[in-house]
Amino acid sequence: MIRAVVLDIGETLTRDDRYWASWADWLGVSRHTLSALVGAVVVAGRDNADAVRLLRPDIDIAAEYAAREAAGRGERLDETDLYEDVRPALTALRAAGARVVIAGNQSTRAGDLLRSLDLPADLIVTSAEWGTAKPAPAFFARVLEASGHPAAETLYVGDHPANDIHPARAAGLRTAHIRRGPWGHWWADDPTVRAAADWSIDSLAELADIVKE
Template sequence: MIQTIAFDVGETLVRDDRYWASWADWLGAPRHTVSALVGAVVAQGRDNADALRLIRPGLDVAAEYAAREAAGRGEHLDDTDLYDDVRPALAALQALGVRVIIAGNQTIRAGELLRGLDLPVDVIATSGEWGCAKPAREFFDRVVDVAGTPRRSILYVGDHPANDAIPAAAAGLRAAHLRRGPWGHLWADAPQVRDTADWVIDSLHDLLDVVAGS
């Protein structure tokens, strides 16, 4: 029985449009160029930040992030960044008695911004706050700790198989691959995803049926 559902953030709950557009503007590159390069490195299985380093070789992403924050051009999140199904689906899951957690590879600042959205969730945590990041086993162990329910009763939902479904399953959690965003669509039908994920879903609303059937 699914008692807890934990969610990835980028391209699971939140569109990444603003994030990459802001980087393009900061680096003085066309937004389409950045978007295309992100897609290219994703298809190659590389780190997202490699797209930025292709534009500016040797870029220190952490230093540039700090510079953006200092210039008042740092991270921003509001309701327009959320996918349409986020609030209603999360609220419906809570109404069913499911413990709802947001836990992704985000900064401390992103955690603050997510809490400011007043989402219907029980816990919000980021890798920046925990000091460990997906796909490390330690990250998923922390998810188990904050869930407070048995490991096999926890479902982790995300769009990136290498960071979400595969390591979640390896850590003993249930896993759902969300067909959303570039990663989610690109790998939804990959044999490893189909063999590893307990469910492949197209919407967060599909999780209501998952819970009912578990």
């Protein structure tokens, strides 16, 4: 039985369109160029930040992030960034009796922005706030603490095989891989991902039935 559902953030709950567009604008390249480079690193199984490093190999991403914030061009997140199924799916999960936790590789700023949306979740937390990021085992240890239930009763939902599905499974969690965003679509039918995921889903709306099972 699944008693807690923990969800990734980027391309699971939120679209990354604004995120990558803002980086392209800041770096002075076309949005199409950066989008294409994101696709290239997805196919190669590389870290998404490598898309920016392909444009600026010597970039200090943390320093550049701070510079964007100081210039008033930092992170933004609002209702329009959410996928349409997010609110109804989270509401249905809580109605089914599941504890709902949102936890992903995001900044403290992103955590504040997400909490300001008043989503139907019991906890919203980011890697920056925990001081550990996926795919580190320490992140998934914190996931289990936040879940409040055993690993076998906790479902982690995400789009990224290397950051979500494989490390969550290694931690003993149940896993659901969502076919959403570039990582979710590209790796959806990969045999290793299929084998690691307890469920492969196309929408968050499917989660309530999984919990009810």
